[in-house]
Amino acid sequence: MSILVVGSVAFDSIESPAGRAERCLGGAATYFSLAASYFTDVRVIAVVGEDFTEAEEAVLLKRGVDTSGLEHAAGKSFFWAGNYLDNLNEAKTLTTELNVFETFSPKVPPQYLDSEFLFLANIDPVLQLKVRQQMPKVRMVCGDTMNYWINGHRENLLKVLPGLDALLINDTEAKLLGGGSNLLRAAEEILAMGLNSIIIKHGEYGATAFFSERSFPGQAKISHPFRAPALPLAEVIDPTGAGDSFAGGFFGYVASQPALTPEVFKRGLFYGGVMGSFAVERFGTERLQSLSREEIDARFDLFREMSHLG
Amino acid sequence: MSILVVGSVAFDSIESPAGRAERCLGGAATYFSLAASYFTDVRVIAVVGEDFTEAEEAVLLKRGVDTSGLEHAAGKSFFWAGNYLDNLNEAKTLTTELNVFETFSPKVPPQYLDSEFLFLANIDPVLQLKVRQQMPKVRMVCGDTMNYWINGHRENLLKVLPGLDALLINDTEAKLLGGGSNLLRAAEEILAMGLNSIIIKHGEYGATAFFSERSFPGQAKISHPFRAPALPLAEVIDPTGAGDSFAGGFFGYVASQPALTPEVFKRGLFYGGVMGSFAVERFGTERLQSLSREEIDARFDLFREMSHLG
Numbered sequence: 001m002s003i004l005v006v007g008s009v010a011f012d013s014i015e016s017p018a019g020r021a022e023r024c025l026g027g028a029a030t031y032f033s034l035a036a037s038y039f040t041d042v043r044v045i046a047v048v049g050e051d052f053t054e055a056e057e058a059v060l061l062k063r064g065v066d067t068s069g070l071e072h073a074a075g076k077s078f079f080w081a082g083n084y085l086d087n088l089n090e091a092k093t094l095t096t097e098l099n100v101f102e103t104f105s106p107k108v109p110p111q112y113l114d115s116e117f118l119f120l121a122n123i124d125p126v127l128q129l130k131v132r133q134q135m136p137k138v139r140m141v142c143g144d145t146m147n148y149w150i151n152g153h154r155e156n157l158l159k160v161l162p163g164l165d166a167l168l169i170n171d172t173e174a175k176l177l178g179g180g181s182n183l184l185r186a187a188e189e190i191l192a193m194g195l196n197s198i199i200i201k202h203g204e205y206g207a208t209a210f211f212s213e214r215s216f217p218g219q220a221k222i223s224h225p226f227r228a229p230a231l232p233l234a235e236v237i238d239p240t241g242a243g244d245s246f247a248g249g250f251f252g253y254v255a256s257q258p259a260l261t262p263e264v265f266k267r268g269l270f271y272g273g274v275m276g277s278f279a280v281e282r283f284g285t286e287r288l289q290s291l292s293r294e295e296i297d298a299r300f301d302l303f304r305e306m307s308h309l310g
Numbered sequence: 311m312s313i314l315v316v317g318s319v320a321f322d323s324i325e326s327p328a329g330r331a332e333r334c335l336g337g338a339a340t341y342f343s344l345a346a347s348y349f350t351d352v353r354v355i356a357v358v359g360e361d362f363t364e365a366e367e368a369v370l371l372k373r374g375v376d377t378s379g380l381e382h383a384a385g386k387s388f389f390w391a392g393n394y395l396d397n398l399n400e401a402k403t404l405t406t407e408l409n410v411f412e413t414f415s416p417k418v419p420p421q422y423l424d425s426e427f428l429f430l431a432n433i434d435p436v437l438q439l440k441v442r443q444q445m446p447k448v449r450m451v452c453g454d455t456m457n458y459w460i461n462g463h464r465e466n467l468l469k470v471l472p473g474l475d476a477l478l479i480n481d482t483e484a485k486l487l488g489g490g491s492n493l494l495r496a497a498e499e500i501l502a503m504g505l506n507s508i509i510i511k512h513g514e515y516g517a518t519a520f521f522s523e524r525s526f527p528g529q530a531k532i533s534h535p536f537r538a539p540a541l542p543l544a545e546v547i548d549p550t551g552a553g554d555s556f557a558g559g560f561f562g563y564v565a566s567q568p569a570l571t572p573e574v575f576k577r578g579l580f581y582g583g584v585m586g587s588f589a590v591e592r593f594g595t596e597r598l599q600s601l602s603r604e605e606i607d608a609r610f611d612l613f614r615e616m617s618h619l620g
Contacts, residue, residue: 224615227617
């Protein structure tokens, strides 16, 4: 089954306590695509500039990602520079240059229209909705967002949410979107916005999924949240893209399965944590470029051992 | 099997967003004893003042706690007042009156000397060591501490740690004691201080245990951490004593089992989370006074469902 992802493909300059990396290939759609590519076919829609060369495209092609939906525009690609010197859990942004992304208007090319799964990475909710509306028959849609859209573009965001099967955001974003300081209540508020499920990511503490009666059509509601672990790591080299890699692992696994059952959803959360844990082991997407399914499944087994009673 | 706990028995005045409670029965030894009493026999050593009456003692006696080691001194009991109005995860202390606790010098009475399990709640490490030395034949010892002792009494604390099978502390305390901002590295530093195991509590995100080759004598080392969940609650009424209740659930369950195996340790962590989740549902120790083993086991099953793949 194919997942279509729409989001940013970018260059990132990153500094962390472990060192620095200049102009790595980055962007939410890149991390998502690479992570999901270990599970299923991936198609990407994004805009890149003239600085995005065959060398960068080869990174995606090598993982079998369909890049025929990449729009090449005159100018420079989206560029972000940030550091994690004060806090590994939160980037300090130094520079954001939208460049070709500023006028991005995603169009789904004909060869992508039969995609059964759709991931709306963190972009303007107006664009998310535009893509969603071009894919009326898609089987499952997941999405991401961030404080900037929650605070300043809430009305537009609220039009996107009812079209999502699952929203993946972090604790801070969930409390901002749902209101208040209690995570369970915030999750309930967000579910009431029309989503089927919400996945809240806690960084090094894992992630929790909250379900509604719409989460698994035709099946009984799961009456409790589900919590998946994260891997305690001795060193986080570069946290950039961890959330998008989580989303790629989750949704890639789900898309590879014949049906969305509670068990598939839960295993997806474990695979999400697994791909997030790999992503942060090297700068940029380096680690995600050269994994094997055996390494991934070995870490999945470790996540199970780390969290399961006998 | 009997657990002996030494720590504070106190009165607490607490304010939280849910309301306020004046002079509740509290103290680490009280929360620990009540939580552990659902699993095994508990004996308590503490000092109380003249304001600690038969009514307070009845709370412990009703749960079968052996209070013959309570020292009744002239003066007032330890008193603490604090609030959680700004932050449910961290109390703001308004008043601490040590009162009779100031000159507390715990002595293990003869009828307690055959206790097989010992819990050293958060008190001066000099006193912890003093009790530890009176119990040379004890099978397993767990302990707690806090920032105050880690910062200001580190040398004394480092004399206690090698006598512990497991230390139970929270993230902040672990990073302070072990150094640095990485939890895994901090845990490894702390294990190198001579402990067998360390349990780091993450509040609403659960707890992680880290093991050494000494954790399970005669058995292979568990080469990875183990993570137990916590229960997302719609309302935390009063977080006071959650950590001590966690410790009581963990150690109470462990003490009730024939041997300390990895599986027993892991289940103990789940029971710790269960008892912590009950403790915060009411002010003070109210919820811990009136549980049933059926309620506890039902929540244990929920914790398993919340975290286990099929």
